[in-house]
Amino acid sequence: MTLLIRGGTVVDSTHSYRADVLCVDGRIAQIGADLQAPAGATVVDAGGLLVMPGGIDPHTHMELPFMGTVASDDFYSGTAAGLAGGTTSIIDFVIPNPRQSLLEAFHAWRGWAEKAASDYAFHVAVTWWDESVHREMGELVQQHGVASFKHFMAYKGAIMADDEILVNSFRRALELGALPTVHAENGELVFQLQKQLLAEGKTGPAAHPLSRPAAVEGEAANRAIRIAEVIGVPLYIVHVSAREAVQEIARARGEGQRVFGEVLGGHLLIDDSVYRDADFTRAAAHVMSPPFRPRHHQEALWQALQAGHLHTTATDHCTFCAPQKAAGKDDFTRIPNGCGGIEDRMGVLWHYGVNSGRLTPSEFVAVTSTNAARIFNLYPRKGAVEAGADADLVLWDPEATRTISAATHHQNVDFNIFEGRTVRGLARHTIAAGKLVWADGDLRAVRGAGRYLPRAAFPAYFEANVRRSRDS
Template structure:
């Protein structure tokens, strides 16, 4: 089956131009002006629209067992919602329980994900350490196409990886050509502050941001960046929400350290006032980690996206319905952490980024697709409109308006953090593997049509890190070590 997109403006991260795009066998096979419609089984008219690489959301949690319940979007409903929003690939997370073999958890998640209707891949979390973890990391990279390992510095007593785990896992990742990713919050401080607030009688959702202030994120980001720098390991920090962590990344990159940063669209637009809503359900619906911040942090995030300090946008999509959130009605620490967003990420970023002049259309493509493809080593198979790339495309109508609402969304949750927001700019068509899967408001994709994407390791990092180490002689490393108490 072949599919032709005519009369559109192709937009990549580097440039834009007028061309038709012909797809066949799941690949882009031609990009030219005035291609003949007779060459295609399906023809889409992209007049007055942009033809862009489908979005890649590098941070989702479909069907996640967490905090005593399971996220309400499974791999079919969650990827269907992604397609409706113009996203054609997700990178989800395998999260082993402490003591669970990484390979066992990986195969469990792979089985769950077989119902996906867009392409998917996995980061695998390192939540504990022994020789089996060391061995499984090697098998996952070499045999199963995993090139990133997640580390939670938060969630003490559950999945938190302490510094001892980090200093074992990071060098192992480096030697395998895998990228360590990190949720940076000081779990010890969060645990202490949670207990302190409960002793003071604070049990509602307002306790959530109070127990996780920006400095808790900033301290963890600075510490893990220092650890990675000492070990000569590249690093990817997820869901940066505060000036403190953004500043730590900016300083590291300025001195030549290979640190990448991600931002969630939710953190760009929602502030911590939501946790003080008198309606407990509304307040609890916004509980996620890191929490929403005071408004001053939002402009810093926008500047970091525009200036290249942060390279990707994601959602941390992890839905829990009101009934599930009620688990923490008398104790904010028991409210399941997570919000939705995979359906709205691209439209919200376009409206508040491109339409306001903060971002260009090429910036948008880089931040929603291309940079993630490059960082996780699947470019140009993904993240580009070019011959030979996967035919994962979105035909974007910049004038198309919609009002975001839980009543009309495809996400399987009874709340939307962007409820009532009118956005201008959204998908007209979404194409996955050369098939039309979203057509002017209708999801056409079927369960099981998504493919697992194997991601190869990164040999060039070994050379890059050696060059970084050559520029940072031992006396500088010793000074860095002293800042976190690692003298000698």
């Protein structure tokens, strides 16, 4: 298929310029002024629109079996909703059960993802440790293109990685050139606080943030950073929600350590008052971990994003409908943790970031696409508007508006955490692999059109750490 995008303004992570973009057979073939449309080409008028790399969401949980249920968005519905919002690639998480083979879990997730409408890659979680895990990490990197491993420092008694697992897995990641990532919350503290709150009769959603105060995130972030420092491996911290964690990342980066931080759109905009809603269904719909924080944390997150201490924006998209959330009606620790957002991430980031003056359009591209592509070794295939890159593009209308609502979104969930917010700046068209998959409100997602994205290990930032570790 040949597609010519005519009359738009190309915006990448460094600058913008007027140009046409020609896409042939799923790749960007040519960029320039006044390009001629080849015979049979589809021509899209991008006058007044910005032509940007398609969004990359580096943190999703489609079809996740979790807390006794399964996330309501599967790999098709979730990625299709992402296309409607301008996101053309995701990196999802394979999460083995304790004692389960990493490879067995990986192949299960690959099977579920065959229905994806957009391209996808995987992080694989390390939830236990023995020599088989050591061996299978190598197979995943060298044979299956997995270049990042996840460690949950929370969820005691289930998938929590203790310090022994962190040390062993971080060392193995260093050997392989793979990037360790962590969910930074002190799982023991959370467990003890949950028991205390339940004993006090505090069983509703309002107890959820009390069981996971900012200090438990700051402590875990510092511990993971220090372990990575001793081992000499880079580190990526997912869904940073608290000022305390930001401070640890900024300190480490100021000392020359390779630490990357991710922030969710929800944590930038929503505060902990949502858990005190008298309606259980609305309050429970916001239960995720880490929880939404008091408002002063939001400003710290925005400042860190502007300063370059936080590098990517994600969603942690993990949707559960009201009947699923009701499992915790009498015990907040049983409410399935997770919220949606893949369809809305780019719209809310543009509205509250670019329109407010916090971010430039190029910085928006960096934090919604290019930085994730660079950190997770997908660049320049993804995250770039340049010849040879995949033709994954979003034609952005900075003046279009939309009022976000569960009644009109494409996510397979009955609640939207951004409900009622009107945002200015939207995906007018989305192009994935050179095909028009979202056209001014018409979703043309195709089940199974997404491709698995194997990733090589040893990106440049990692090689520097390996050399430094060997020299020390």
